[in-house]
Amino acid sequence: MNKSLTIFLESLKTDGTPGIDECVKHLGERLPLLLKLKDTEQDPEWHAEGNVHIHTDMVLDELYILLERDALHINGEARQALVLAALLHDIGKPVCTKRREINDIVRVVSPGHEDQGRSYLAYKLMGTGLSYFVIKTVLGLIGEHHMPKLLVVRDKPIGDYLSLARRAECELLYYLELADMSGRHCPDKSKQLEYLELFKMFCMEYQVWKPKEAACYPGYQDWQAHLLRELSDFDVDTIDLIYGNAVRDRESGLISTVSEAVARSFQYRDSFPQLVVMCGPSGSGKTRWIQNHLSGYDVVSLDNIRQEICGDRTSQKMRGQVMQEAKSQLKHHLRSKNRVVWDATNLRKDFRAQICALGFSYQALVTLVILQQEEAAYFEGNEKRSRSVPKDILQRQLDSLQWPTVDEAHRSLTVGKGLTHHYEGTLQERGFSF
Secondary structure (H helix, E strand, O other), rough: OOOHHHHHHOOOOOOOOOOHHHHHHHHHOOOOOHHHHHOOOOOOOOOOOOOOOHHHHHHHHHHHHHHOOOOOOOHHHHHHHHHHHHHHHOHHHHHOEEEEEOEEEEEOOOOHHHHHHHHHHHHOOOOOOOHHHHHHHHHHHOOOHHHHHHHHHHHOOOHHHHHHHHHOOOOHHHHHHHHHHHOOOOHHHHHHOOOOOHHHHHHHOOOOOOOOOOOOOOOOOOHHHHHHHHHOOOOHHHHHHHHHHHHHHHHOOOOOHHHHHHHHHHHOOOOOEEEEEEEEEOOHHHHHHHHOOOOOOOOHHHHHHHHHOOOOOOOOOOHHHHHHHHHHHHHHHOOOOEEEEOOOOOOOHHHHHHHHHHHHOOOOEEEEEEEOOOOOHEEEEEEEOOOOOOHHHHHHHHHHOOOOHHOOOOOOEEEEEOOEEEEOOOOOOOOOOO
């Protein structure tokens, strides 16, 4: 580990206030998109200050003012995560920025830069010495930093705030966006800041302003206590399924009370299938992890099906036929209420959504297992495989990765080299078990 990087990162927990240039000096080699911020333009009406590098420096300055005043209570790893989120919130813009004609005016836009930034950093931040809490918090803040204003402008209901609070810490998100909006020159800044105050008000009303317990989603404290009492005689998988469905149903507006969640569970609680969806690039260790931890599960492997149909595990021909056969096998296992694993890279969100939706339709407990490690480890793991993929293909996989969010499945489990198993979506805090 680079000693100067360690000292730099540690300073962010207490009183460190580095400008953009100092941050680039320490992190530019590991995060090369930081070096491109100076060359990334922004729309002159909404960012009259100039390029993304200038804007980011202004955001950092505004955040440090907040941390000396209203946000003085934020310290330790929370402060470290917030500063890093401010530094990296627009790191996806060099990839996403383009010119587009809107209402007969050519605008500079960066569609999807939030998701791009989250996905880019998911493996780039591993190996920096940052705790997993900090990495997870940074990814959430960056991936969702457009949401506070959108929820207010679109007059979204409580379910959207509850869902957001599962993906990012709302208090930190508020301060990040205060700095983001203050650190720019635009004609409607005061209006944008008003939206953020309304966001804060709604977060407090819906009890998602800050997490009260590490093992519980914000806004679900009372629901968790009720379900733990009501379901004390059931096994952990049944409890997680009922809890997961309760959360999904509440956020989609189907129910509003925990009693409704319990009542809806009678139709499936005695017998249900289980679906595990793997997510990780080639060489991340998915198959080995399945063999070590899911020996009692049936496996639907796209590689094996390609071998059977195409005679080559790596062939991308006859994709439609391969996918049709894989889904047919999956449906058979779900109908039979088996425990089944979908073994594929599943790097794109829409691919994962199709498979998870099948699981939901069969009332299965859906678990997403995410293999997360630093970039070099993926290439090392790929080289050790008996059937490795070319390095350029693996790099394309990493570049196209869309990092999963907690709301894609009932529960998720993040695993990786040197990373303690990290569960989300379980009603009770516990170590790894399957």
